Each structure stands twice: as structure tokens, then as C-alpha cells.
Amino acid sequence: MMHWLNNLSPAWQFVLFSAIKVVAAFAVLMFMVAYVVLVERKVCAFIQDRIGPNRAGPFGLLQPAADAVKAFFKEDFTPAHVRKVFYVLAPAIVMLPGLMNLAVIPFGSRIGNQPMVIADLNVGILYTFGIVSLGVYGIVLAGYAANSKYPFLGGIRSSAQMISYEIAMGLSVIPLFLLVGSLNLSQVIHYQSGGFLNWLVFKQPLAFAIFLAAAFAETNRTPFDLPEAEQELAGGYNVEYSSIKFALFFMGEYANMILASAMMVTLFFGGWTLPIFGLDQPATALWAGLVQIGIFLAKLFCFLVMFIWVRWMWPRFRYDQLMKLSWQRFIPLALANIVVTAFVLWVRS
């Protein structure tokens, strides 16, 4: 087996290992999407003095499987008044950015000779922002395709919100790249190795705060979940959807949440590194490689729990507050942060 692998040409090796990594990362992401939903339901239940799903399997651990079976077997109803092409297209587009962003996230250092990132782009973050802005199309299309008023309002709100917060998000990370000097996410992680204080969250706390808030807004999570405000819009852009199409919106939201958490871990919390036991350097042994993937997933999980907890802790922002927060607070602050960081770097050099 090893002999056969070593005899392959580098190009074929690249294709083979990339395919394996794509499948593995996709499987892990889907697994996490399913179980983050369960965690969300459990955390929500506990905060509300309830127990939550506990019937399917021990502690309700098979609930995601039951949900999936239900979503697939429900009637896939298409209302007569929808615009068919967009109606079918929208759930796919919502799901897509999460999956595509997975490609550039370094989820570990290396196992053997293989770097644990699917595509080590040298413009990783630009790619991410490019793909993230596609996410808004899914929701806008869903709102438009449904051809009814609640989804339409949800779509309008979401386009305004996502466009506003994308700017704040993009501006907030520029100081990071001024410090690191590269857009490559592996370089960003390398910069953060060697001590907790090297983590960019401690060097750029303001950038982190803005990025965090913008990430909540981009993933449509409370307190910025206006596009799907249940109380006002009866669910928002996904009202007219049923069965697996509805489930895709749901999965898309959670996939985006996981990817936003992964971005925050990578950009601000040192990615797969931990500055003890030499775990902040690319692994040489197999166990170290696996431990680093574990570290990444543990950090990711902390962020996911935070995302979930915030949802059950806070009320929603009013629409004008939402817009004000982005345009009058975050964007000027992010710009000031860029200027100050650049100035400090200029003085130091």
C-alpha cells in the first residue's frame, strides 16, 4: 500500500490526499452540524429549566438521526405561487458558503507529510470573505422566490444586515494582516505560536470584538437574527419551505456558525496551536498531529457553545439599532483600529 502510494506521481498523490481530506472534513462538518443542533436544543432546554430531547437513544444522542429521517420523509411541498427555479436554488446557495469555506480552514498542522488544510491559499481570508458574501444571495433569493410577504421582509432585512456587517467584518481583520504580513491562514497561525500573549485576540481585542459581533450578524444568530425573527416574521425567509429544503436552511445556518467559529479560532485564538508541550509547532509525530486537530475542535466547540448560549440569553436588536451599530459604531471603530495599528507599526519599524 505505502509502496503503491510512493510510486504515484506527485500530482496524483495531491489529488488522492485532497479527495480524502475533502471527504473527511465534509463528513466531520455534517456530523458537527447535526450535533450542534442537538447541543443547542439541550442548552436551550437547560436554560429554560427543561430537559430537552431524551427519547432517541441515551440522553437523546440519536435525535439528529431521527430529525434527518423526518426531514427526508416529510412531504416536499412546493406552493403554487413560488418562483420555481429560485425556490429550488435558494436552499442550495445557503448551504454552499459554509461548505466552500471549509476548504481554507487549517484544522490541524500535519499528519505524515500532509498539511491538514484542504487548500492552503495564500489569499485565504480574501477567499473567505468572497464566499461569505455569496451567502446573502441564498437568503435574498429565498425571500424573493417565496413570493409572499413574510419571506420577502426577511430577505430584505437580511440583505441589508449582511451587507452592512460584511464591511465591518472585513475592516476589522485588516489590522491582523498588518501585523502578520500575509493573508495566508497558515501564516496567521504561525504568527500566533509561542505563548498565549501572541494570540491575536490579546494583540487586537477591538478587532476581535468587532469580528465577533459581525460574525453573529453574518450567521443570523441572536441578537442579530432579524431575517428570521420568529415573532414578527413567523420564521422569515424560510416560511414557504418544507421537508429537506427547510432542513437545508437550518443546516446552512449551523454550518455557517461552525465556519465563523473556525475563522475566529484561526484568526484570533491560535488555530490548532497550544503554547504548551511544543504543540504550537507543526507536528512531527502522528499523535501530535491528532492532538492538534483535537485542540482545534475543542476551541471550536467553546465558540459554538458561546454562540448557542448567547441566543438564549439576549433579546433581539431593533432594526434601527442594528443598522446604527454597524454603520455608526463598528465601521468607524474598525477604521480607527486600522489607522492606529498602521501608525504603531510605522513608528516601531
Place this chain on the structure above:
Amino acid sequence: MIVKRPPLSLAERLYLPAIWGGFKVTLRHFFKKKVTMQYPEEKWVVPEGYRGAPYLVRDQDGHTKCVSCQLCEFVCPPKAIKITPPGPNGTADRANAEKMPREFEINMLRCIFCGFCQEVCPEEAIFLMKDYALTGASRNEMIYDKEKLLALGGVHQDRIQKWKHKAEEAAQQDVFPVKP
């Protein structure tokens, strides 16, 4: 009255007290004792006087108490009760009662558990019991007939036992000479 609206401090405008307060409340509830009742395994103990499903009862001698007067059918607001009277030559399951229903049906899908039937019954033959979870696989299954209602209702310990006393009195009157 003038409500004072003091300007928010910087910390308040950054939502910091709100974050902390919300976190405290949610954390407290997270570790609090849960109120969930595991329903099919644990069941709610209903209080006395609870108005559950109406069932027919027998007296302690095993006789059907209902005499088919149809007052409950008449008073029933959603018309859930349907009584088929025995007709001219129908008899009861005891000698001195005039009649008993040939069929007595309660449509539990229509019943609103108001208790008027129990209230109006001159024979104390129908009672609202403590059953609150009535299920069935079809609408027909939810129409309870006389046998089912009597089986579910069980025996009512009747202190007065009107018909038993009447029967005893009648028996005494048959004996000659009549005791004073």
C-alpha cells in the same frame, strides 16, 4: 409623575451590565432543578373534583344506575351524548326500575368536560372521572358505548340506594298483614 431617565454610562451603553446580568440568570437556570415531567412514565396526580372524562357507574349491587331519562343528552352543550331509549317494552336489569338505556354513547371528541351531565343526573349515574388522556386510532373508536362507559366507570358506592330501598319497601308491602 416625571420618570427620570438618567443618561446611560459608557459601560451601560456597551451592554456590559446587561451581558453580565443575562449570563447570571441563564447560568443559574442552567444548573437549576428541572421541571420537566417524563410524561408517559410519570403522570400528574389530578386533584379532587377534577373534571375528566364522563363515565357511567353501577351501584354496589352491580345494577346500571342510568334510567335513560335523557336529561344529560338534553343538557349536553356540544351534544356529545346520544341515548337510545329501550322503547315501550324495554326493561331494566333490576325488577323495580322502569327502564335503562338500550345504548348510551358519548363522543369523547365532542365532549367538553363541562360536567353538566353529572350535575343534572337525578340518579347519580354519570360522573366525571380523572381520565384526561383519551386516545384512539379513529373517530369511531372515540365514541364510547355503554359497555365501555360502564366498564371504565366502575362501581359507585351509593349511600342512599334509592331503588334498593324501594324494592325492600315493595317487598314488605307484599307481606300480609302490613306491619305498622
